Amino acid sequence: MTELAYTEPKPKVIAGAKRDWELVIGMEVHAQIASNSKLFSGASTHFGAEPNSNVSLVDAAMPGMLPVVNEFCVEQAVRTGLGLKAQINLMSRFDRKNYFYPDLPQGYQISQLYHPIVGEGEILVDMEPGIARKVRVERIHIEQDAGKSVHDMDPEMSFVDLNRTGIALMEIVSRPDIRGPEEAAEYVRKLRQILRYLGTCDGNMQEGSLRADVNVSVCEPGAYERFRETGDFSHLGTRCEIKNMNSMRFIQQAIDYEARRQIAIIEDGSTVDQETRLYDPNKGETRSMRSKEEAHDYRYFPCPDLLPLTIEQAWVDEIKAGLPELPDEKKARFVTSYGMTEYDAGVLTAEVASANYFEQVAKGRDGKVAANWVINELFGRLNKEGVSVKDSPISADQLGGIIDLIAKGDISGKIAKDLFEIVWTEGGDPAEIVDARGMKQVTDMGAIEAAVDAVIAANPDKVAAVQEKPSMAGWFVGQVMKETGGKANPKAVNEMIQKKLGIV
Amino acid sequence: MSIDKDTARRVAHLARIEVAEEALEPLAASLSKILDFMEELNEVDIDGVEPMTSVTPMELKRRVDEVTDGNIQDKILANAPDAREGFFAVPKVVE
Numbered sequence: 002m003t004e005l006a007y008t009e010p011k012p013k014v015i016a017g018a019k020r021d022w023e024l025v026i027g028m029e030v031h032a033q034i035a036s037n038s039k040l041f042s043g044a045s046t047h048f049g050a051e052p053n054s055n056v057s058l059v060d061a062a063m064p065g066m067l068p069v070v071n072e073f074c075v076e077q078a079v080r081t082g083l084g085l086k087a088q089i090n091l092m093s094r095f096d097r098k099n100y101f102y103p104d105l106p107q108g109y110q111i112s113q114l115y116h117p118i119v120g121e122g123e124i125l126v127d128m129e130p131g132i133a134r135k136v137r138v139e140r141i142h143i144e145q146d147a148g149k150s151v152h153d154m155d156p157e158m159s160f161v162d163l164n165r166t167g168i169a170l171m172e173i174v175s176r177p178d179i180r181g182p183e184e185a186a187e188y189v190r191k192l193r194q195i196l197r198y199l200g201t202c203d204g205n206m207q208e209g210s211l212r213a214d215v216n217v218s219v220c221e222p223g224a225y226e227r228f229r230e231t232g233d234f235s236h237l238g239t240r241c242e243i244k245n246m247n248s249m250r251f252i253q254q255a256i257d258y259e260a261r262r263q264i265a266i267i268e269d270g271s272t273v274d275q276e277t278r279l280y281d282p283n284k285g286e287t288r289s290m291r292s293k294e295e296a297h298d299y300r301y302f303p304c305p306d307l308l309p310l311t312i313e314q315a316w317v318d319e320i321k322a323g324l325p326e327l328p329d330e331k332k333a334r335f336v337t338s339y340g341m342t343e344y345d346a347g348v349l350t351a352e353v354a355s356a357n358y359f360e361q362v363a364k365g366r367d368g369k370v371a372a373n374w375v376i377n378e379l380f381g382r383l384n385k386e387g388v389s390v391k392d393s394p395i396s397a398d399q400l401g402g403i404i405d406l407i408a409k410g411d412i413s414g415k416i417a418k419d420l421f422e423i424v425w426t427e428g429g430d431p432a433e434i435v436d437a438r439g440m441k442q443v444t445d446m447g448a449i450e451a452a453v454d455a456v457i458a459a460n461p462d463k464v465a466a467v468q469e470k471p472s473m474a475g476w477f478v479g480q481v482m483k484e485t486g487g488k489a490n491p492k493a494v495n496e497m498i499q500k501k502l503g504i505v
Numbered sequence: 506m507s508i509d510k511d512t513a514r515r516v517a518h519l520a521r522i523e524v525a526e527e528a529l530e531p532l533a534a535s536l537s538k539i540l541d542f543m544e545e546l547n548e549v550d551i552d553g554v555e556p557m558t559s560v561t562p563m564e565l566k567r568r569v570d571e572v573t574d575g576n577i578q579d580k581i582l583a584n585a586p587d588a589r590e591g592f593f594a595v596p597k598v599v600e
Contacts, residue, residue: 037570038568038573043572043575044575054576054578055575056575057574070565070566099519099520101521150598155589155594157597159597160589160592160595161592162591300519308558309565
């Protein structure tokens with residue numbers, strides 16, 4: 002695999018009243034595993050169903066019900082681990098995390114505290130071309146999602162829906178390697194991209210398929226480097242955990258607010274309390290979640306209902322062999338084999354569907370031209386209309402057909418844009434449209450010469466002027482193009498005019 | 506290891522078990538006894554011994570990823586003290 006060279010971004014520095022401060026951020030991302038049924042029951046995971054309809058007696062924690070693990074969820078977690086270049090643990094175990102909440106009927110969440118299925122991995126967080134940071138992943142474990150409480154349907158009551166209860170989650174835990182709010186958002190963006198490439202999580206943040214808990218602390222410049230050298234957390238400040246963020250924008254805002262809040266406390270001579278906080282996007286501030294404090298005593302113990310999860314190396318190898326090309330590799334390949342910029346490669350590889358579309362267009366054609374058309378014309382138009390590349394009204398083959406017509410000299414770049422418009426709205430084969438509507442570029446030199454002669458004859462004053470100022474030749478080209486309805490080959494017109502006016 | 510009255514109260518609360526004030530002291534004593542017994546077991550040298558997770562050589566059973574259950578809203582809600590519009594209705598809990 003080819004890797005692009007990059008340098009690390011500078012950590013974000015916030016100027017306090019007394020000194021400069023740096024941020025240290027760690028993330029715990031909860032990603033719903035893409036599967037048909039739940040982690041330990043055969044109920045559906047489909048989003049948006051009638052309340053309490055995707056619930057089995059296992060999910061409702063009826064007495065005597067026993068969990069049976071969904072093999073595909075395990076496979077998805079392994080696939081994710083491999084995608085993050087992580088160590089896969091052939092033996093992992095399930096533990097119970099005990100707490101009471103109305104949307105957790107079991108009274109405990111089945112999770113993996115002591116022996117997670119995935120160990121150390123890494124995520125390359127791209128900030129801009131040439132600048133990226135390798136963020137270490139500490140672990141990934143499998144656990145159950147909780148149900149959902151609705152608080153606004155009744156003034157006295159909360160309404161509980163258990164449809165989400167027991168859906169498989171991956172908790173992906175990073176090391177505190179993230180150094181600013183933008184990096185944190187980019188970390189989530191990159192992780193989401195990798196999960197979507199792998200097909201292990203749909204990454205739909207609005208529907209809550211991907212949520213992040215963000216650990217934020219501040220320290221004096223230099224302290225973080227001492228932490229990295231020694232592994233000693235005492236070099237870092239006290240952290241606060243901001244729970245349940247499901248928007249990149251809010252993640253950035255919450256971190257920025259939280260860091261400034263902590264700086265103000267420390268500079269005031271006080272100390273930061275380690276606690277769980279919630280971000281309120283309406284007020285733009287974080288606030289303490291006191292109720293969670295006592296619940297921190299989770300009294301974990303191995304789940305007696307489940308034997309250790311042992312998987313075979315051969316199975317892991319098989320999953321590894323089936324991994325798709327991942328974003329970093331794809332981007333590097335686009336840069337090296339199509340000669341495009343890292344920025345363009347980043348745009349084209351953001352989604353698998355975009356990358357596949359581009360490669361279909363580029364097949365047997367000039368990669369840079371194809372990239373230009375896909376990014377500027379197609380993506381520009383798709384964005385404007387709010388359409389995804391999968392639903393593009395112009396297929397890759399149609400767009401390729403337009404590019405072929407330019408390459409052959411049948412149409413000019415300008416006419417090609419009109420043609421793009423026609424294919425977008427009406428569909429059809431680009432070559433046939435060009436024939437049927439007489440859009441073909443005039444390459445008949447006789448016709449071009451006639452048009453050039455006509456323009457020259459009609460404008461003797463300009464002909465005189467162009468002798469003084471040869472750059473005025475462009476005006477003649479414009480006039481001839483107008484004469485021919487934009488269909489003349491501009492290169493041929495230009496050459497003809499220069500020859501006729503004797504300004505070569 | 507001994508459990509005092511406050512720890513007993515706290516553990517009972519975390520488990521949502523109601524224990525009368527006068528029952529806490531005896532409860533703490535019997536919990537301590539259980540832990541003392543565990544400590545005796547800790548004296549056994551188990552270095553190099555794999556944890557036994559099952560008395561018979563069994564492996565964790567796995568299922569294939571198919572929807573085989575659900576769509577029993579009425580059964581799920583049958584025991585609920587209060588249910589409205591397909592939801593469990595509980596006293597308000599807000600963060």
